[in-house]
Amino acid sequence: MSSTRPSGPPLHLRVANKKAYVWDVEDIAAIRAKHRLCGVFTGTLPHLSQQNLFLGVPMVLLPEEVVLLVENESAVLIDDPKAHLEPSVAELQRWSAQENELAQLRLAQLAAAAKDSPAMSDEAVRKRKERELKRKAAAEAKAAAEAASSESAETHSSIFKPPEEVAAPPAPVDVQYTVVIPASSTPFEWYNDSACAYTTIQSAKDAGIWEYPSDLHERAKCGVFRGLWEQGMFMGGGIKFGGDYLVYPGDPLRYHAHFSASVLDSPTSALTPMEIVAHGRLGTVTKKSHLLCGWDDEKKDVSYLSIEWAGFG
Structure with a gap:
């Protein structure tokens, strides 16, 4: 089977502590579909953070997979720690302002989506009312039990007053929140790997970032x-x-x-x-x-x- 490099730019394998990581999901798809390599996912997923059966990015490649990709001219090794640049105070302030502006824009989009959401069906309204009544009854029973337990501490001459009606917690709003995450990593403002990319295993060894x-x-x-x-x-x-x-x-x-x-x-x-x-x-x-x-x-x-x-x- 031919081992020639597929067309397109080489994949970027970001090396830290002698291990090669892949963060770009498009590169991960290419590694599996075009290069027939599997790697191992090591990142936790936000909604499944307490388990280790289904993991997410980054992907860690076996050393043999890294050598294969680099020797086939399908990938380059990046000295990841050296590629990170230190931003100035002014750049950090500008970045913070941009993030705040983006957050406000997303909040406005969510509010518009909630306002334009379709009305609930009669069945959904009925079920919501039933849930609210059950919560209200449970809250009243709890308040009555607490009042009965504290009655012994009161004087016999006091007149028992029923507990005030406890307001039921607000019903949840049926709104779907969407967080937009880019599918591919774009060059970060404080990340420049042009000066620390190595196209051969020997050059990476000479630089001290790789040894396999x-x-x-x-x-x-x-x-x-x-x-x-x-x-x-x-x-x-x-x-x-x-x-x-x-x-x-x-x-x-x-x-x-x-x-x-x-x-x-x-x-x-x-x-x-x-x-x-x-x-x-x-x-x-x-x-x-x-x-x-x-x-x-x-x-x-x-x-x-x-x-x-x-x-x-």
Whole structure:
């Protein structure tokens, strides 16, 4: 499968603390649809902030995915901390005034939308009145209970006065609020990455913002990852299944993994019988075959061996 770079400007991978992040949702879509890479979402969603099943931007890429994109000339590495500029006091004041003006504009739009909202149906009005009556009855019962509990503290000569009617809380207004968030990141006024973009892995290493691959095992992982990717596969983390990668025949949202893959630094790397048995049985139990991927660092080539548990007799 061809690994030529698709047309269009290169993707910007923003590097901080030796990790590559993608913030632009258009870039995230291109990485998955055009480059067949999945990454991992690490940001919490505003309406699901206390869970970790469905996450949002930014996307963090595996080091092998970063190397693949940069070597294919599909992406550049950005030194993100250096790209942030320090604004002056006057610029901060101007930015604050613009934000206040934008907030007032949005409030005016919400007020106009609420005013122009269609009238409620008779059924909706009836249900609202029922809710209001239930809240009012609950409030009266609560007030009566509080008055009865405090009656013992009063003198016997006092005359019990029923609690005053407690006003029901205001009914909620059926208005939908929409917060407009741009789908793609626009260049920020105090962000300039033109002087800290690196088009090769070596130049990023020389600048000290990137260091992968740094040894034989990491080169082997990059080579195996590229070899599987060039065959049209999607890869994800495979630590849960006893390997380095899970190998999918298509997008993981549509397919189950067919293989779990382990990277060997050499095609002649030694394996114990226990490792072979463990890989074979674990792969079979999880309905996968296990791939042993041997990297030849001299030939820059990968050899594959599939292990699958089988019964005898």
